[in-house]
Amino acid sequence: MNAARPATAPRVVRLCLWCVVAVVVEVGLYLSYRGHDARFHWFTHFFVGSAVALVVMSVVALRTRRPVPVPLVWLLVGHLFAMLPDLAFTSGHVAHQTWMDVFLGHVSSHFVPGRNVTWYLVFLAATACYLVVLDRLRPRQ
Amino acid sequence: MSTWLAVAGGLGLLLVLAAAAKGPLDDADPAYQRPGILDLGELPVPAPTVAQGLPAPGRAAVVFFVRPDQLKPLCDALQGIELHRQPDLAVVVAGSFGPCNAEATVVADPHARLADSYGLRAPQGGGAPAGYAVVDGVGMIRYRTLDPEVTDLLDEVETILRAT
Numbered sequence: 001m002n003a004a005r006p007a008t009a010p011r012v013v014r015l016c017l018w019c020v021v022a023v024v025v026e027v028g029l030y031l032s033y034r035g036h037d038a039r040f041h042w043f044t045h046f047f048v049g050s051a052v053a054l055v056v057m058s059v060v061a062l063r064t065r066r067p068v069p070v071p072l073v074w075l076l077v078g079h080l081f082a083m084l085p086d087l088a089f090t091s092g093h094v095a096h097q098t099w100m101d102v103f104l105g106h107v108s109s110h111f112v113p114g115r116n117v118t119w120y121l122v123f124l125a126a127t128a129c130y131l132v133v134l135d136r137l138r139p140r141q
Numbered sequence: 142m143s144t145w146l147a148v149a150g151g152l153g154l155l156l157v158l159a160a161a162a163k164g165p166l167d168d169a170d171p172a173y174q175r176p177g178i179l180d181l182g183e184l185p186v187p188a189p190t191v192a193q194g195l196p197a198p199g200r201a202a203v204v205f206f207v208r209p210d211q212l213k214p215l216c217d218a219l220q221g222i223e224l225h226r227q228p229d230l231a232v233v234v235a236g237s238f239g240p241c242n243a244e245a246t247v248v249a250d251p252h253a254r255l256a257d258s259y260g261l262r263a264p265q266g267g268g269a270p271a272g273y274a275v276v277d278g279v280g281m282i283r284y285r286t287l288d289p290e291v292t293d294l295l296d297e298v299e300t301i302l303r304a305t
């Protein structure tokens with residue numbers, strides 16, 4: 001029992017550091033939008049990108065038989081991929097075009113019935129999927 | 142597992158708070174506010190005349206729709222600004238108006254009929270919409286949105302003009 005402590009403590013610290021990094025970057029992404037946009041677009045792309053990331057995480061965890069490392073970073077990467085056209089819009093004066101749906105439905109995802117509530121439910125379902133996978137991987141007594 | 146549930150619950154709470162923070166001049170459906178893409182929905186459609194010679198053939202135009210109290214800040218922001226393609230500028234005011242120190246045509250539209258003819262959506266709080274429409278060189282509306290903060294977001298107008 002005591003022998004496990006030195007190995008566990010640094011791992012927890014490392015995980016928390018990644019949590020802090022992910023949260024700080026997400027706050028930065030939220031602030032990169034302005035006004036009304038922040039309240040709508042950030043949520044859409046976060047939910048879509050994170051849901052896709054959670055599904056990928058579930059598949060990877062099932063194949064490797066262990067939880068993915070630094071899970072919040074996976075969500076962050078999914079979110080960043082989904083919102084790339086917005087970064088191009090704000091920093092490069094590039095207006096949206098329909099082909100930008102390759103970024104996880106960047107344009108059309110805003111127009112699904114139910115809007116962000118729908119994507120929140122999808123995000124919850126993907127989270128539940130990942131938690132079920134984690135539960136299956138847990139060693140049984 | 143409890144961490145994941147807390148994150149999911151926290152995000153749901155934030156979503157509710159964010160939805161409640163919408164202002165009266167915002168679009169009731171946020172998907173249509175500042176969508177950032179040309180020719181959304183039924184666009185492009187021909188642009189109605191705002192004033193004589195505006196929009197003019199061969200020239201892009203930006204038609205702003207504002208409440209009377211928004212006119213001065215917008216005119217101040219437009220003064221000296223050089224937008225891509227040097228479009229003609231029009232400011233449609235939903236009421237009476239004072240002087241505008243920008244190079245723009247200002248017209249009164251107290252009953253928001255012009256805003257209706259441009260197809261601007263009604264704001265959540267009712268009344269005349271605040272936003273803008275971008276018209277291309279052949280007189281077609283390519284972009285229209287509610288944007289009560291357009292005075293601070295003229296770089297977005299620039300981005301849309303570059304795309305037309």
